[in-house]
Amino acid sequence: MGEAPLQKLEDSLLQEQSVTLWVKREDLLHPHISGNKWRKLKYNLQEAKQQGYDTLLTFGGAYSNHIAATAAAGREYGFNTIGIIRGEEHLPLNPTLSFATSCGMQLHYISREKYRLKNEPDFLEELQRQFGKVYLLPEGGTNLLAVKGCTEIVQDIPLEYDYICCAAGTGGTLAGIVASLEGEKQVLGFPALKGGEFLQQEVEELVIAYGGQSYSNWQLITDYHFGGYAKIKPELIAFMEQFKQQHYIPLEPVYTGKMFYGLFDLIRKGYFKRGSTIVAVHTGGLQGNVGFKERLGVQV
Numbered sequence: 276m277g278e279a280p281l282q283k284l285e286d287s288l289l290q291e292q293s294v295t296l297w298v299k300r301e302d303l304l305h306p307h308i309s310g311n312k313w314r315k316l317k318y319n320l321q322e323a324k325q326q327g328y329d330t331l332l333t334f335g336g337a338y339s340n341h342i343a344a345t346a347a348a349g350r351e352y353g354f355n356t357i358g359i360i361r362g363e364e365h366l367p368l369n370p371t372l373s374f375a376t377s378c379g380m381q382l383h384y385i386s387r388e389k390y391r392l393k394n395e396p397d398f399l400e401e402l403q404r405q406f407g408k409v410y411l412l413p414e415g416g417t418n419l420l421a422v423k424g425c426t427e428i429v430q431d432i433p434l435e436y437d438y439i440c441c442a443a444g445t446g447g448t449l450a451g452i453v454a455s456l457e458g459e460k461q462v463l464g465f466p467a468l469k470g471g472e473f474l475q476q477e478v479e480e481l482v483i484a485y486g487g488q489s490y491s492n493w494q495l496i497t498d499y500h501f502g503g504y505a506k507i508k509p510e511l512i513a514f515m516e517q518f519k520q521q522h523y524i525p526l527e528p529v530y531t532g533k534m535f536y537g538l539f540d541l542i543r544k545g546y547f548k549r550g551s552t553i554v555a556v557h558t559g560g561l562q563g564n565v566g567f568k569e570r571l572g573v574q575v
């Protein structure tokens with residue numbers, strides 16, 4: 276397992292606003308089990324092993340970072356993996372799914388309608404009947420063991436800071452950070468989806484289920500979804516490109532690009548008190564960039 280070092284950013288905007296910004300490079304944790312997906316899988320893999328499972332089954336879209344990470348983890352830790360993929364098969368496989376199959380993952384495609392049942396007990400039982408004894412990981416890998424893994428993101432930051440920021444999909448990572456801080460500091464979550472307000476309740480429930488307590492030192496910043504999940508706008512791509520050139524940190528357009536774009540916009544608008552120190556968590560996910568490049572003809 277690699278390290279997730281802290282990298283301090285130098286930028287004239289940060290100087291003007293007297294804000295210090297560190298990036299927690301979770302993207303460097305592992306070459307294939309990227310960023311927060313590694314944190315989320317860690318205790319699930321241990322649990323699966325302890326309970327004697329030899330197969331992991333999970334869900335995702337065709338470009339899912341979680342599908343890629345689960346496939347890689349299966350290969351590395353000796354599990355068979357089954358990916359239930361939303362939508363129809365398209366050949367040749369995109370880079371995410373071709374990576375997953377190269378790790379040995381078995382892919383099964385289901386319709387979008389059926390996919391909506393992914394958390395329904397009846398459907399999960401049906402899958403268990405079809406595939407035998409499998410360790411089920413929910414979409415995005417989010418469950419309480421995933422939250423536990425994500426608490427370690429925070430334990431791994433030997434710095435004084437005032438704010439911590441992360442991108443949010445299912446909210447599992449955000450929940451782990453909030454639970455770990457136990458009311459200290461301010462936590463900002465940037466939903467990648469349009470209508471990300473629904474995460475308020477989801478994260479609240481995860482935090483309570485995990486630690487038995489709720490906290491009010493966190494909030495969602497819902498203005499930077501860029502039209503929704505996997506929607507890509509030229510100004511976002513331009514920002515990511517400039518960010519990479521300036522800081523040598525690659526971003527992707529689904530999660531981390533939006534978060535950093537939003538964070539810099541908030542800094543520009545004077546959202547953070549002068550003298551504040553911010554830690555921004557780079558949750559990884561760079562595998563998806565190969566697919567974006569192909570699909571959209573953009574260089575990301």
Ligand SMILES: *Cc1c(COP(=O)(O)O)cnc(C)c1O
Nearest residue numbers: 444445446447448530558559560
């Ligand atoms: C999956 C993912 C997220 C979202 O994590 P959640 O725990 O589902 O909120 C954020 N960033 C990246 C890069 C991801 O791959």
